[in-house]
Amino acid sequence: MRTPLSILLAALAGLLAALSFVAARADDLVHTPEPLQQIAGSMSQDQRLREAVPEELGRLVEEQLPDAGDSGGSWDGFAGLLQTGLVQLVQRSAEGLVTDERFPAAWSEVIEQTRTDWVARIDRLAEDLPTPADAAREAASWDAASPSESSPSESSPADDAATVHLQIAPLMDLGVDRLADAVSGVPGGESIAETLENGLADASEDSLTSVDLSVPDPDAVPRDAMVMTVDNLHRWPWLAGASAVLALVALLVAPRRRRGVPLVVLGMTILAVGVVCRWGLEEMAPAAGVDGIARAASASLLDGIRDYWMPDTAILLGCGGLALAMGAVTTMVSHRRRRAIS
Structure with a gap:
């Protein structure tokens, strides 16, 4: 009875130890700027983004340009040919954006801004997250309702609120600055720049x-599960403490001649978590249906996260292997002692 109990406790200790390590690293990634800034450096050099960003920004800036025939605006008296030339200037300005010395800072x-926006969204959703009792009451109320009625979760406009939204306003600012510099010598250039800046402000308000x-991926990760996970990342020290206590109890509960067994189980559990994490990182890919700058940015972000966490999986595998080796050595020594005594 003591051996199975020690095995169970050791497995729980290994699971909590691995989860506390993963949660600590995730907490740093989400709630401190430094890890993502390291990822940002590699993303700014990603060829996929360097191709997608100018196209997207050029499109957004062009949308802020009034038509040549608009009256009462800065385009009065401008011919359509001049408007076409300005559109081409916007495109050239956007194409040179990624080579601008101000691009890395932007x-x-x-x-x-993307990180803080996502954290704020998660915090807001966590405040609105129903308790188990509230969820049970809501489920009961919908079970009693007409079958033709749909549940709130099926029509909620915030189903994608737990996903990351890239905040490209700083790049838009840089693009407008570049265009303003380019049209500074054109008659009415200041009015054009002002029109673009006002349009950018409206675009920001309209998201x-x-x-x-x-x-x-919202199809793979339920929103509530993601919110609860991120909201509890800061509790990783409790997981680490519980893991240490369980490991110690497992060693104390195990029979003396089988003290190596809990260590073997502990190591195998940590190894299993490390393998699963490594597999999960390798399988990460942009969500289906995402294209354009969203696909390029998500692929680059996932690559950066993969590079950030891959060394951590090696640490998990190393710690698990060490515990497994210690358990195996302890078991061998105990077995030899029993044979020597007998």
């Missing part, structure tokens, strides 16, 4: 500068 700000990356 991209760094994009990543930080046109926020691109949903569908990370994590």
